[in-house]
Amino acid sequence: MTTPNELRLLPWTGSEGKPCYLSTDDRGGYMSRLADNVEAVQLGTAAELLDEASETLDDEDAGPEDVRRLAQELTGALRDVLRVATSRGHLWAVSEPQRP
Numbered sequence: 001m002t003t004p005n006e007l008r009l010l011p012w013t014g015s016e017g018k019p020c021y022l023s024t025d026d027r028g029g030y031m032s033r034l035a036d037n038v039e040a041v042q043l044g045t046a047a048e049l050l051d052e053a054s055e056t057l058d059d060e061d062a063g064p065e066d067v068r069r070l071a072q073e074l075t076g077a078l079r080d081v082l083r084v085a086t087s088r089g090h091l092w093a094v095s096e097p098q099r100p
Contacts, residue, residue: 009087011038011080039087042080049077 007021010031014020022031049070056062056070 008032008035009083010035011042011083011087035087039084042077042084046077046081049073 007023010020010022012020022035024032026032053070053074056066059066
């Protein structure tokens, strides 16, 4: 099994919004693949929202409700992308050989 400093931050939260972690040596296992797939969906959603944001901000007829909804969706997507970046950054750091 992995050591405590090698736990993978999963792309979802548990009860009360607390982070969830995965401890496994099998990066190709079911939970690892599930986390990879969820991360891919989250990153794809963020990319789509970025396009939508550009369109909405360029639309002179977009009202405050449209901008507010967009801001709420972007906030959620940014939270997801930050979690993915944190998780992948940690995985990268622990998989790199330590330099003397």
